[in-house]
Amino acid sequence: MPRLTRAESQARTREQLLATAKELFLRDGYAVTSLEKVADEAGYSKGAVYSNFRNKDELCLAVLDRIHDEQVAMVAKALVDAEGLEGLLAGFQAWAEHSIGDEAWTSLEVEFAVGARRDPRIRAELAARDKAMRDTIAGLLTGFSERLGITLPMSAADAATALLSLGIGLGVQRAIDPTIPVSVLPDVIRLFAGTGDTGTA
Structure with missing residues (x-):
């Protein structure tokens, strides 16, 4: 399998974070869902979230x-x-x-x-x-x-x-x-x- 380019890797990370956040926001609500939880559930660091979303x-x-x-x-x-x-x-x-x-x-x-x-x-x-x-x-x-x-x-x-x-x-x-x-x-x-x-x- 060919190695992902940097742009492809970042796009995949963003997609996984977005899908995870959607699941958690819908299941648990916005206020109680932290960025740390989104990152953990998606298998990334909190820094990965901030690399894709301002807040x-x-x-x-x-x-x-x-x-x-x-x-x-x-x-x-x-x-x-x-x-x-x-x-x-x-x-x-x-x-x-x-x-x-x-x-x-x-x-x-x-x-x-x-x-x-x-x-x-x-x-x-x-x-x-x-x-x-x-x-x-x-x-x-x-x-x-x-x-x-x-x-x-x-x-x-x-x-x-x-x-x-x-x-x-x-x-x-x-x-x-x-x-x-x-x-x-x-x-x-x-x-x-x-x-x-x-x-x-």
């Missing part, structure tokens, strides 16, 4: 980015073969049933956001990520509305803000009470689409 906040941001990328890929997979509005909503609801309200993910997002309230730099990082998410949702809404011949009752940007806010709030509620249905999300999209049918009896 624990930066490591957690990278973990959250990884989780978000995974969720976007899952949504894309759920929607890729969907046909028509109801097909899209069925695919979206299937993803939502699986992901919205995941206790470990939701707890990590909330814990990190609350802890960052006194750090302007981290708040700015989170705000930038939030805007990127809203922009992505707005782009999807625009594309789907044009494809399906639907006129949104508000701007795509405002609709994206409403849906993201509803999704976050629903996630927190479902983390506490998993019996709360996710169908409210596709129902709101139906209202945005002007179908007049929430899909409920």
Whole structure:
């Protein structure tokens, strides 16, 4: 087996640290998981962590980015073969049933956001990520509305803000009470689409 280059070795170390941190943050929480524990569990020194991440906040941001990328890929997979509005909503609801309200993910997002309230730099990082998410949702809404011949009752940007806010709030509620249905999300999209049918009896 050929020897790894320095860049390849560093990339592998970063990946292993990131995977370990994700597991520990989701399992144990952010506050109680130290960088020493991440390093030990991954089989590296604490110095290896600092060679790849400035501090624990930066490591957690990278973990959250990884989780978000995974969720976007899952949504894309759920929607890729969907046909028509109801097909899209069925695919979206299937993803939502699986992901919205995941206790470990939701707890990590909330814990990190609350802890960052006194750090302007981290708040700015989170705000930038939030805007990127809203922009992505707005782009999807625009594309789907044009494809399906639907006129949104508000701007795509405002609709994206409403849906993201509803999704976050629903996630927190479902983390506490998993019996709360996710169908409210596709129902709101139906209202945005002007179908007049929430899909409920």
